[in-house]
Amino acid sequence: MIYCNWCIWKNRNLLKFEGRGKAAKVLVKEVELLVEEFRSGNTKEKLPVVVRTQAWRPPREGWYKANVDGAVFKETNSCGVGVVIRNDQGQIMGAMSKRLNLPLGAVEVEAKAFEEGLRLAGDLGLNQVILEGDAQSITNALMGKSLPPSSIQRLIAGASRWKQWVQVWSASYVRRDGNGAAHVMAQNAKSISDCVVWVEDTPPMIQCQVHRDVLMLNQVSV
Structure with a gap:
């Protein structure tokens, strides 16, 4: 929701002060891209857990x-x-x-x-x-x-x-x-x-x- 409000507010300022604004479809696309970017940046990559085990080892010959x-x-x-x-x-x-x-x-x-x-x-x-x-x-x-x-x-x-x-x-x-x-x-x-x-x-x-x-x-x- 915050990204939607931010895009609308930015577009309103462009229209008010610069006399140009973006179409609704373009705004929707920008919101989708911002949301996707946020999710990608906050998703921690799950690395595989490496469990190291130690097997029994025999003694040297004669021991x-x-x-x-x-x-x-x-x-x-x-x-x-x-x-x-x-x-x-x-x-x-x-x-x-x-x-x-x-x-x-x-x-x-x-x-x-x-x-x-x-x-x-x-x-x-x-x-x-x-x-x-x-x-x-x-x-x-x-x-x-x-x-x-x-x-x-x-x-x-x-x-x-x-x-x-x-x-x-x-x-x-x-x-x-x-x-x-x-x-x-x-x-x-x-x-x-x-x-x-x-x-x-x-x-x-x-x-x-x-x-x-x-x-x-x-x-x-x-």
């Missing part, structure tokens, strides 16, 4: 990767730890869901997951293990890149003794979408009373996830 994760179950005042250990071909060496009847916080249970992951790798007789989780503050602390949160300082300080289980190990960070199998195993701990371990067998609750990880691994290597 094993232990993906770990923790979960807090506030309603039962307990928490869970999930561990999935695979070789450089993506094959399951061992997996674990463990429930801890302790009121640990998110950071504490994540740190505990790293300890439990390496302990399981040692029980399986594996050497040269990469501990991988989606808690970057913990991986940085384990590798000496930063100071640990105060609540897990004692656990991190004791990590030097983890060599009693696995002589050669390191830690690395991965985003949650690259740690999916361990996440499921941690959540599964909510439904058990103590600890369940799988040796060279894929837990049914992560079969699809592990299969998907291997498929993506093959696509990358092609």
Whole structure:
């Protein structure tokens, strides 16, 4: 409506002061062009949303990767730890869901997951293990890149003794979408009373996830 009034007012002034005006059809066309120009200038172009995902990556040959994760179950005042250990071909060496009847916080249970992951790798007789989780503050602390949160300082300080289980190990960070199998195993701990371990067998609750990880691994290597 504002563009129509403006065109009429402008045409009236032309007619009054300059003795010339525009035909009604011309005015209508001008209004349509102004409206279209306004709409074009105020319409935000919707760019496609790019969602970046991080797939599971195998360790180098001769190494094993232990993906770990923790979960807090506030309603039962307990928490869970999930561990999935695979070789450089993506094959399951061992997996674990463990429930801890302790009121640990998110950071504490994540740190505990790293300890439990390496302990399981040692029980399986594996050497040269990469501990991988989606808690970057913990991986940085384990590798000496930063100071640990105060609540897990004692656990991190004791990590030097983890060599009693696995002589050669390191830690690395991965985003949650690259740690999916361990996440499921941690959540599964909510439904058990103590600890369940799988040796060279894929837990049914992560079969699809592990299969998907291997498929993506093959696509990358092609």
